[in-house]
Amino acid sequence: SWAAAPAGYDYRVDLRVVYQYYCDNLPRPDEPQYPLWQGLRPTSTLTATGLRARLEECTGHASPPAERTALQQRNLDDILAVTGIPERTLESHLRFSVFTFRDIVHKRLGDRNPFTNTGVRYSGSHDDEALNAGVERFTADPAAARDLSYDSDLTGKVKIPVLTLHAIGDPTAFVEHEAAYRDALAGAHRDRNLVQTFTDEHEHSGLSTSEYANSIAALDGWVRTGDRPTPRSIAASCARFDRAYGTGCLYEPEYRPSSYSSRVLPRPGGTSWPAMTAAQEKSWSRVDGVGIAP
Known part of the structure; x- marks a missing residue:
C-alpha cells in the first residue's frame, strides 16, 4: 500500500518540477529529455557550477535584485513562494533535487522511480492554474518507493533517550521535520524517550557551542539518573555552559x-x-533484495 518515497524528499521533488516549469533549462528544449524524477540523466556531464549558471540565467539568484530582469525576478518569486524554500538555500536544495536524485534513482534503485507528485496542488504563484496544468507529474513505482522507505524511514521504536536541538530558522532541514519525528515516536508509543529543544537561530549547523555542551550534559544526566529533563530545565541549565563558552543560550522552551x-x-x-x-x-525484511543498493 506504500504510495511514495520518504516524505523528507517531497519538497525537493516539488522544487525539481516547479523549477523546470518556470526555467525550462534543466533540460533545455534542445537537450536530451528525461523524466524529472531522475534528477538528471545518468550520462549528463553537468557540474554544480553549470547548475549554478542555469539557476542564475533563469532567476538572477546570485545577482542584486536591481540587476535582475523582470522575468528573472518573477521566476524567483514564484519558485520560492510555491516551494517555501528560503532564498539563501535555494541553490543547495536544487543540487539535492538534481544530483542526489540522480544518485538515488540510477545508482541505488536500478533506474526505478520512488517519487510522486500526483495529486499535489501547487499554490502561491502568479498563476496557479497554469502552473498546475503545466507542471510535470509522475507516480512512484511502488516497489522503488518501498525500497527507499525501507532504507530511510523510521519506525519510531527508539529504546534509548533522545534529545534533539534544532534551530527554528533552519533553512535546510526545516524545523517541521521535528514534528514528523515527534509524531513517529508517538505513533510507536515511544515519545516518552524524546525531549526536543528549539533555539532562535537560523542555521542548519554551527549553533551555539554553549547549547551543544548543555545538550550533551542534559542527555548524559538523563541516561545516568533516569530523570527526564524538560525543555525549560534544559534552557535554564545553559547559563552554566555559557560562562565557559560565551556563545549564547537562545532556547525557546x-x-x-x-x-x-x-x-x-x-x-x-x-x-x-x-x-x-x-x-x-x-x-x-522478508522480501528478497529489499532496500537500496549500497
Whole structure:
C-alpha cells in the first residue's frame, strides 16, 4: 500500500518540477529529455557550477535584485513562494533535487522511480492554474518507493533517550521535520524517550557551542539518573555552559513546531506517522533484495 518515497524528499521533488516549469533549462528544449524524477540523466556531464549558471540565467539568484530582469525576478518569486524554500538555500536544495536524485534513482534503485507528485496542488504563484496544468507529474513505482522507505524511514521504536536541538530558522532541514519525528515516536508509543529543544537561530549547523555542551550534559544526566529533563530545565541549565563558552543560550522552551504537512505538501497517505511501522519493516525484511543498493 506504500504510495511514495520518504516524505523528507517531497519538497525537493516539488522544487525539481516547479523549477523546470518556470526555467525550462534543466533540460533545455534542445537537450536530451528525461523524466524529472531522475534528477538528471545518468550520462549528463553537468557540474554544480553549470547548475549554478542555469539557476542564475533563469532567476538572477546570485545577482542584486536591481540587476535582475523582470522575468528573472518573477521566476524567483514564484519558485520560492510555491516551494517555501528560503532564498539563501535555494541553490543547495536544487543540487539535492538534481544530483542526489540522480544518485538515488540510477545508482541505488536500478533506474526505478520512488517519487510522486500526483495529486499535489501547487499554490502561491502568479498563476496557479497554469502552473498546475503545466507542471510535470509522475507516480512512484511502488516497489522503488518501498525500497527507499525501507532504507530511510523510521519506525519510531527508539529504546534509548533522545534529545534533539534544532534551530527554528533552519533553512535546510526545516524545523517541521521535528514534528514528523515527534509524531513517529508517538505513533510507536515511544515519545516518552524524546525531549526536543528549539533555539532562535537560523542555521542548519554551527549553533551555539554553549547549547551543544548543555545538550550533551542534559542527555548524559538523563541516561545516568533516569530523570527526564524538560525543555525549560534544559534552557535554564545553559547559563552554566555559557560562562565557559560565551556563545549564547537562545532556547525557546515553549516553542512547538507545526506539522510537517504545514510546510511540505503531503502526498496521498503521507500524513501518518511513523511512515514505516515496525510491522511493515518486519514484513518487508522478508522480501528478497529489499532496500537500496549500497
